Amino acid sequence: MLNWKKQVWLLWCCQLISIAAMEMSEPFWPLFLRQLRPETVNITVWSAIIYGAPLLVSGLVAPYWGKLGDRYGHKKMVLRASLGLAITQGLLFFCTELWEVLALRLLQGALAGIITAVLCFANSITPTEKRSAVIGKLTSATAAGAILGPVIGGVLIQWLSFSALFATASMACLLIALVLAAGLKQPPLSASGEQKKKHRPDSVPSLNTQLIGLGLLVIFLLQTAKALPSSFFALYAESYLEITPFMTGLLFSSAGIGMMLSAPLWGSYFDKLQQASKPLVLAFITAIAGLCYFLHLQTDWLLLLLVRLVWGLCLGAMLPMIQALMITFAEESRQGLLIGRAQRNIKIGNLAGVSSGALLLVWWDYQTGFTVAAAVYLLAASVLMMVWSLLNRSYEPVPAER
Known part of the structure; x- marks a missing residue:
């Protein structure tokens, strides 16, 4: 019998780490872009585009991923989102041009969507009378990750580099994908x-x-x-x-x-x-x-x-x-x-x-x-x-x- 409470706690921990890894770089995009191209005068515009582009793409594809999860299982969607974050964060390590960063951020918006995937999976395994509590619990993980991420990112940038930040985020998301692949149990569709x-x-x-x-x-x-x-x-x-x-x-x-x-x-x-x-x-x-x-x-x-x-x-x-x-x-x-x-x-x-x-x-x-x-x-x-x-x-x- 599926122990849904243990599954939800596993999702909670992995969502916290995933959001923290994703949020490590969010406040620091202007600094990273200025480091790539110091001569660019419109860094503010580029920062806004690179911040907003994945949000727009993620919003457009979220219903599609949700529908696929309904049809083929939400565990696949959770793994897709985790691996998508791991791949895109890892590739940012190698970026040397602004357009490369933008392309990877768009790809991240299309492939990731960890919040949607985790919420769909948790909803599919939780008893109806407990779903509000589970959604509240997962929201706390998102909030905690959003608080911890910029702090960790700031420490990595100050003491190491942006490359260390992207490498750390990528490895954390890859580890999460492996843990979820082994630990999550897909319920019957x-x-x-x-x-x-x-x-x-x-x-x-x-x-x-x-x-x-x-x-x-x-x-x-x-x-x-x-x-x-x-x-x-x-x-x-x-x-x-x-x-x-x-x-x-x-x-x-x-x-x-x-x-x-x-x-x-x-x-x-x-x-x-x-x-x-x-x-x-x-x-x-x-x-x-x-x-x-x-x-x-x-x-x-x-x-x-x-x-x-x-x-x-x-x-x-x-x-x-x-x-x-x-x-x-x-x-x-x-x-x-x-x-x-x-x-x-x-x-x-x-x-x-x-x-x-x-x-x-x-x-x-x-x-x-x-x-x-x-x-x-x-x-x-x-x-x-x-x-x-x-x-x-x-x-x-x-x-x-x-």
Whole structure:
């Protein structure tokens, strides 16, 4: 019998290391590109392209990988993502031209997608009543990796070199792929679900389609709001608060710490909630996140630290739990595809948020940026209220296959 708890812990550890390996280089692309071509004047533009290109490609292919996982097994997708990271990080070791870096980053976006693959596999082995807790746990691994990665990357760059960074990341991902190949046990693939469709009222699929559509919209709005201030937060902290880069990093990472600590707790809490109550609770949490943005304009860094910690606690619930809720609206045999579509909206929302934040700062000020981000959160809360209304009206959950 498959021990799903041990499998989830293995996925948690490997996801933490994979995300840390991937995030080692993320804050340092401008430095690496300047090292490759010191005479290039538009390093900022190149950095933005090399940062955003894999996000766009990954978002476009995520539903495709999810659908393949539904058909052929999600273990293959986890191994593909791990090996994709290992290969692309290793090839970056040999890069001497900007276009080579861009090509490999595009390839990384197409082949990797470790978060989607791990989430799909975990969802396929976890009992229905425990899925929110598992998604929360995996979210904590992602947050922890995003915090640890830049720290490890900074140490490697300062004491060794960028080559050491890429070699370390590649070897870590290769080791993870080997461990997962030996340790993961592929469960039986889901049935097509045709028999279930024959016994389900005709109104249920169309209602579930509406709920999924609204859920995907919420995911896009939540990620847009989250990413919107990231393009100007460092400038805001430097000019508005007049603090050191170390303190700016502390403020920025405090949200990740809150997310890492809260996500597993939110998951356990949402597993105990009635299905019809979940959108209402998420709407309330999202409204609090919007309030946190209104409170960002502080001159006291300690107060801002607390605000961002509370915001991080909200982050631990919003995206993970709306994904967990959406999964219940889909048939077992199509849940990988749905997770891939959700990840696509996260990637696109991230790009929309970063670019919108940069444009807002060109034409207006920091206060406008935080206000717009808060308004996007409130819009997401309004859509969640629509989901709650539909869910309480006539929702019938898709029966589990096991």
